[in-house]
Amino acid sequence: MSTIEATLKTDNQKIANQYLEKVYNATEQRNPHEPEFLQAVNEIVDSLAPVLAHHPQYMESGILERLLEPEKVISFRVPWVDDQGEIQVNRGYRVQFNSALGPYKGGLRFHPTVNQSIVKFLGFEQIFKNSLTGQPIGGGKGGSDFNPKGKSDMEMMRFCQSFMTELYKHIGPETDVPAGDVGVSAKEIGYMFGQYKKLRGAFEAGVLTGKGLEYGGSLARTEATGYGLVYFVREMLKDKGLDFKGHTVIVSGSGNVSIYAMEKAAEYGAKVVACSDSDGCIYDENGIDLDTVKELKETGDERISSYIDKHPNAQYLEDCSNIWSIPCDIALPCATQNEIDEETAKTLLDNGVKAVGEGANMPSTQEALNLFVENNVLYGPAKAANAGGVAVSALEMAQNGSKLMWTFDEVDEKLKGIMKNIYQNSMQAASDYGSPGNLVVGANIAGFLKVADAMKAQGVI
Ligand code: NDP
Numbered sequence: 001m002s003t004i005e006a007t008l009k010t011d012n013q014k015i016a017n018q019y020l021e022k023v024y025n026a027t028e029q030r031n032p033h034e035p036e037f038l039q040a041v042n043e044i045v046d047s048l049a050p051v052l053a054h055h056p057q058y059m060e061s062g063i064l065e066r067l068l069e070p071e072k073v074i075s076f077r078v079p080w081v082d083d084q085g086e087i088q089v090n091r092g093y094r095v096q097f098n099s100a101l102g103p104y105k106g107g108l109r110f111h112p113t114v115n116q117s118i119v120k121f122l123g124f125e126q127i128f129k130n131s132l133t134g135q136p137i138g139g140g141k142g143g144s145d146f147n148p149k150g151k152s153d154m155e156m157m158r159f160c161q162s163f164m165t166e167l168y169k170h171i172g173p174e175t176d177v178p179a180g181d182v183g184v185s186a187k188e189i190g191y192m193f194g195q196y197k198k199l200r201g202a203f204e205a206g207v208l209t210g211k212g213l214e215y216g217g218s219l220a221r222t223e224a225t226g227y228g229l230v231y232f233v234r235e236m237l238k239d240k241g242l243d244f245k246g247h248t249v250i251v252s253g254s255g256n257v258s259i260y261a262m263e264k265a266a267e268y269g270a271k272v273v274a275c276s277d278s279d280g281c282i283y284d285e286n287g288i289d290l291d292t293v294k295e296l297k298e299t300g301d302e303r304i305s306s307y308i309d310k311h312p313n314a315q316y317l318e319d320c321s322n323i324w325s326i327p328c329d330i331a332l333p334c335a336t337q338n339e340i341d342e343e344t345a346k347t348l349l350d351n352g353v354k355a356v357g358e359g360a361n362m363p364s365t366q367e368a369l370n371l372f373v374e375n376n377v378l379y380g381p382a383k384a385a386n387a388g389g390v391a392v393s394a395l396e397m398a399q400n401g402s403k404l405m406w407t408f409d410e411v412d413e414k415l416k417g418i419m420k421n422i423y424q425n426s427m428q429a430a431s432d433y434g435s436p437g438n439l440v441v442g443a444n445i446a447g448f449l450k451v452a453d454a455m456k457a458q459g460v461i
Helices: 003-030 035-047 049-054 063-067 116-133 153-170 186-200 221-239 256-267 290-299 304-310 320-325 342-350 366-374 388-402 408-432 439-457
Strands: 072-081 087-098 104-110 139-144 176-180 248-251 271-276 280-283 315-318 330-332 355-357 378-380
Touching: 003 035, 003 049, 003 063, 035 049, 035 116, 035 366, 035 439, 049 439, 063 439, 072 116, 072 153, 087 104, 087 116, 087 153, 087 176, 104 116, 104 186, 104 388, 116 139, 116 388, 116 408, 116 439, 139 153, 139 176, 153 186, 176 186, 176 388, 221 256, 221 330, 221 355, 221 378, 221 388, 221 408, 248 256, 256 271, 256 290, 256 330, 271 320, 280 304, 280 320, 290 304, 304 315, 315 320, 320 342, 342 366, 366 378, 378 439, 388 408, 408 439
Parallel strands: 104 139, 104 176, 248 271, 248 330, 330 355, 355 378
Antiparallel strands: 072 087, 087 139, 271 280, 280 315
16 A cells, blocks of 8 residues: 555544544433433444545435434324223334335334334344345334333233324325334234224234234244344354364243244254243253243243243253353343443453344343453354344335245255355455454444345435
8 A cells, every 4th residue: 555545544543543533422411311322323434434435425424414314203192001901101103214225124012111213223234234135124213101011911912002093194005014022922923913904904914023824924924033143153153163063052032033043052962051031040950941941931921930840950041141151152142222231241251152143133232342342252243143033024014015925944054045145245345444354343334234235326315
């Protein structure tokens, strides 16, 4: 490189850094009470300096300023009547973040912690994740502060119907296509689909994904996020001459993502020794018996502590964060955001963790993430590693549109291909922009470039 080129590069880098700082500060000022959203923004902004230094046109067309402001934020009242005849009121949200690549796409979360910051962080991440899948889908997310725990079936149905009575005005197969997330499984999707159908007076299968197989769902959608995560981590391991076989794995949570991550990791020869729920975790040194976990969590509505009743040799540890003190080679956080902080990351490193693959969205704090990267742990960030769920949701939309139904193996093969592509594209972007092997930077850049080009092509809207 000539001296002039080198100087120019340094100058461009400086300009890009100053610009990013300015954009981040403005975002912070505009969204002062949204820490999770700002955390997600910070991670992206941190990765983009080399891209903007090489392509100043993205700064000139204000791509980032526009990307950071959702196209639409909808917040609404959800009144419903409980089994005692009392009126309850919750708050519903839908954040339609970015439609440059296709209809808004992203799940609905029902959990008491849901607020605008959480929905915006999830919706923001979804833009890049959906872009990485290569499917024609934009980014969105929604949910409610409703707590599904302990609710009867009829209460769930009444809540879902009331939620959809407002949401249906804003969604549609070509507009916005929600799916499930924490607290929203095929049962809730069914209640919401029924209400949408009644209000619209039409059977529009492509309006929601994660549907039951009888009315437009896709085979392998239930398994997709957990399986996809393991396919992604397998690619990371393979590049280093490693494999799941013979390795000890810990998977936090015991919901949809965790269960199918455990299933696929075990199928690939790993020993999965621990999982958790929000109360505590179980450690079974002989390997978790997944049939018991499925019985407790998929068919029943029980606590993970009941695992011990069937497996008295296993241990139950109160406080779910204890799961990360158990030594493992591969850690798959699949429960919730920020479950791995700096201290936890240090413990994992002290215990010799080789790889971390994020099934949950943003399960590592920025400090934890930095520690993993600095210590050369193989690290699969959520945007890339858990994109299998939304990828198969897009395949569900494709099946709905063509009125076809693919076999389990067909969908699973496509999922494997998509996860491999995400891995390769992220690795390529990391090395193209000066951070070889860094999948955090690579996934952020690869996801960003496609959306940025589409936004630029569509003008200032
Ligand atoms: P589920 O509702 O099916 O399961 C969540 C699980 O996590 C439950 O076992 C829950 O326990 C547990 N949990 C919640 N908080 C904690 C905690 N602090 N410590 C330990 N366990 C906890 O949700 P999903 O499996 O669908 O989602 C899990 C994560 O994966 C979320 O971050 C979600 O956004 C992400 N994700 C999900 C996708 C999907 O397709 N479902 C797609 C991409 C990402 P309890 O029963 O006690 O609440």
